[in-house]
Amino acid sequence: METLLEILQELHEDIDFETHERLVDDKVLDSFDIITLVTEINEEFDIAIPAEEIIPENFNSAKALYAMIERLSDY
């Protein structure tokens, strides 16, 4: 989780990613941020996030992102 928070924090220093739950809905993360995130997560966690996982529900909070990472690592 810490590594993920670090990646997120690097994208937007001013956001509290531990508590924010509407990152996509509130347009904190735009499509460019999402792609940067996907690339970094892929490398850091050695997974391959497919396009169908790029949906708001998976990117709205750090918690949701982490749950997706765990699910995909298990796959």
Add this chain to the structure above:
Amino acid sequence: MLFTSYSFIIFILYYTIPKGLQWVLLLAASYLFYSLMSIKFLFYILFTTITTYFIGIKIGELHNIHSNYLADHKASLSREEKKSYRAFMKSRLWKWLLVCLLLNFGLLVIAKYTNFTIENINGILELIGSSKRLTFWNIALPMGISFYTFKTMSYIIDVYRGKYPPEKNIFKFALFVSYFPQLIQGPISRFDDLSETLFTEHSFDRKNLNFGLQRIMWGFFKKLVIADRMLVAVNTIIRDPEAYQGIFVFLGMLFYTYQLYADFTGGIDITIGISEVLGIKVRENFERPYFSKSITEFWRRWHITMGTWFKDYLFYPLSVWKPMLNFAKFSRNKFGNNFGKKLPVYLTTLIVWFTTGLWHGANWNFIAWGLTNGIVIIISLECKPFYNWFHNKFKVGGTFGFRLFQIIRTTLLMSAIRLFDLYRDVPMTLRMFGTIFTKPNIHMLFNGSLANLGLSLSDYFILLLGFVVLLIVSLVQRTGSVRGKIAESNMVVGYALNYALIIAILIFGAYGIGYDANQFIYNQF
């Protein structure tokens, strides 16, 4: 009025027949509507409907086999075995998806882009001095093909991704593809979204009728009072580029922005309004786009269903495509962590905008339009550090004045890029844009030339008044539905506003060109 008068007959039938047959009536009405346009077009839409339906069913079956097998062998399979089974099934699913995409995008490409390709090949032949020329293909572009192909391809990709199971009933699926109010200019609905209300039974509802009719009227006001009036001046300016340069190009650019907004959003208002009367919910396609503070925000709020289509089905898949990820790695090693990281995103952005341009039409001007959008977005991303520095230094970020500046800047930028669409010729567009700066001739605004654009003083006044009405409605809309507010207000006010709208359309509507559904700008895409 063909489109709407047709809808009114459907409205009456829709609420008099047994409710279970409502969707069947819509299917019949949609096919009749499409056949009235041209019987030849039926082949194309049937092809897309049938191929997508059966491949959808096949993909659904493979998904079932996949999940049943894994459930049955949960305990006996090792992790590695499960992984390799998933990979095997994925490749089978992918093959079917690919067949569907190739067949349907193939048909779209053949119908829409064959002559454009021939034109370019002929251009190359001329360039290399050959006397050979390919003959153009005599083919009429099926109406709405870009819209319904995108709609069906989003369906098949979603089924492939396992987002929802395929539709079992071919007739219901056929209705999703051909639903007549959105057949010719969208919005590009998603199956899971539209099917929630498209196939269900609907009882007559006074509120739906009132709201729907108001929305239809509002669409006609935009289309007939504003767009079709503005069209006259826009056409005068672009048809005589030698006479109308400098300030007139600038005016034409703003006029066209106004015309296209009224035309396209008005058309969508009519579509959504008709659906509302039928009890069917169609997703909004606009969210006050001209209040956007940047071009990326504009594209989140203008033609939303197209933008999200390209994002979900091209931008993201392309970004996570293995070769693109490899390129990202290469780029980071070669160009460092900063620019190297951005390069693949920029490349994807340009590919997506090239395709968006091409989707709008088989012509270089649309490709130039698309690419310019992409380039401006990339420049604005590159300018981010500068913006941050500026805002830290000057603290003007939240002020009304600065927001207004951002809105005007975005509007001017979008309007300027749209000149490609207006002149339909890349060198001509660039030359005309140049004249805004090289020979502005501002004095021509005051020498009576404005009266020669085909609009009288009262036309200009109506257009200005229309602008004020649109602006007020958009401002009110920021805090909730305008129709909701009218419904809650004093009954007299409600009636007065409704009558004012109807009277405005009847008296000030520009009926000169025998209005029908063929004449919406977005029909041609």
